[in-house]
Amino acid sequence: MNKGIKGKRELGNKEGRRKVRIVAGGEGKVDLAKKNSFLESLVAIGEGFQEIFASFGNAVGDVFGFGVVKSGDKRSKVGEHFDKIGKGLQVTKDKLDFLSKEIVSNPHVATKGVEVVINSASKVIAKLIGALTKLAGVTNDSAVIGESATDNAIGAVADDVNVVIAGVKEIIEVAKESGVKIDEGDSGSPVAGGANTAGIALAKTGGTANDASAAKLADEVSKADPWAMIDKIKGAKTTASNLVVDNNNDAGALATKVHGTDANAGAKTRADLASAVALRAMMRTGKFSVQAGDATNSVKATAISAVNKVLGILDLIIRKTVSINLNKIRETVKGIQYSETVGTNATEVSTTQTSATK
Template identity: 50%
Template sequence: MKINIKNIRLKRICATLFISLFLACNNGVIEELEKRKSFADSLINIGHNFQEIFTSFGNAMGDALGFSAVTSDDKRSKVGEHFKTIGNGLTETKKKLDDLSKNIASTSYADTKGIEAVNNAIKRANDVFDNLTNALTKLFGAVGNTPIGDTGAAAAVPAEVTSVKDIIEGVKVIVEAAINSGVKIAKGNSGSAVEKGNTAAPAALNAASSAAGSGATAALAVKVSEADPWAMIDKIKDATTSGLGDANDNNAGQLATANASDNNGAKAATTADLAAAVALKAMTKTGKFSHAASEDNAVKAAAVSSVNKVLGVLDLIIRQTVLKKLEKVREAVKGITYSDTAGEADQGGSIQTTVTKK
């Protein structure tokens, strides 16, 4: 029997080549699986970090509790502490987003377009958070340190114009930031005009030379309780601080920063304007209310209620704004896809391509 040595050698060579190719393919598959696992693990870690941001900000806002932030025994500085707490929460959220951006930028095998989209979303969010923080800083600086329901010896005392202007400006910035972020801000129900009179609600706010008549403070407390807090925010945002007229339809800023010409107070354009003016006077510097003998408790009730309404709505607006921006970041994160391009971040957070397979 004649053996063909050439055929045997050829078959061995083919077998060797086949095995080599098979092993090489397996190695490629394993390498690809390892890359995808690394990418998936990174996304899981990013998800945990992002959830921590939501939780952290939620806790900060939860601790603030705007609708019950102050009590009748508190000084106006308590309002400042409230603004500071929220501002600190925003600053911490911004810091965590910056950290998240760095983590995402260093994620291996993530597509560069996805990384860029996340970084852009984070930048836009942080720009809004900066605006909110600056507004809260302005609000913090505007508050006084006297009792919230402080009263004069007889006549009312106007609130400091600069402080009131700062509150108006701060509220306006917060509302505009919310609207630009896609938050719907309700105008609320402003209510009807509130006429002046020595025993009517406006007298307790800005009676000129002697105490408001009996029952004026109780009437003020009733009007504040009736006021729509969303309408109060709207009135503060659009308020001015000059041109008070006793019989005019005066806005919140005018009512808070000036006294009437007599002890009947000045007419308020709406219930919301009157209640907003009470909040402005109760939060800012120098402002005092007027009351008849033994009626100071009603003044305190009106002041505390008005301030808590304003703080409560501001908290809701800020919360909704932050959640809108965080949701945009979440959507961008969800858009990150796997790429077989390995990359690493430079110091600026951008992706530098190091290996590319075609």
């Protein structure tokens, strides 16, 4: 008997072609029906994974970016943004879970490695969805973004700000665990308090901020590094009893507190000030102080800019996190092979994946 029987079979489709080599030993006959079934399943798996990539892009692609909110938008627009990304990720997770079941149900696939990677990615996406759900729950107010008053500024609700801080922390932690590099950015210089300074528009109570303060606040926000803003939100505290002098106020204090003394309106860094603007702008009760007749709505424009910087970086972090995990699955799927041992017979099929998984 010739122990070196070899056979070749080519399987092709519109997406690409797969080369198959079957090696059989012993007296048993290779069950081509099983092999063909396996290969058809493998093609379906590749195409299914390609669909997951496409669905992720389609579901959330139009909501990512640094221009999510515009002048006149309500705070609820921020909540809708978080909600839409969360729903898009849920679609991706559902498809991943279905793909995992499809792979595991194939009796001729060594599934353990693939199943572990898919389940890991699914858990990552679930954590992102959880964080986004929390963020959406506290950014749904009907007031406009950057709401202002001509007498007193008003701090944002501390409990809501704490939810945002926790949500941002969770997203960053999940991203780091997935291998995403999180840049701390350039925090910038301290921002002094005092009459007509940038922080007055944010912190003034018992009086009205003037146009000079609004212009300086706009300048600080425009220069703020969005990566540093995210870092400051992640580390913010809302436990301060009041704003303090000597530029010692962080993002959490500036977002939730106000003060009648101009000297107490300083910030530890430019990023702290800009982050506080974003937090107050999109959270319940938050208001800025503006001069009467502020026809240009300059503070509102500044608030919109700050919010978009925060949303843009969060979106980027989420996209990178999901992409890294999907790529891990793709590499694992590319390595799927058929193998079985029955008695003294050994059968092996080596494959080159279709373009669907490349």
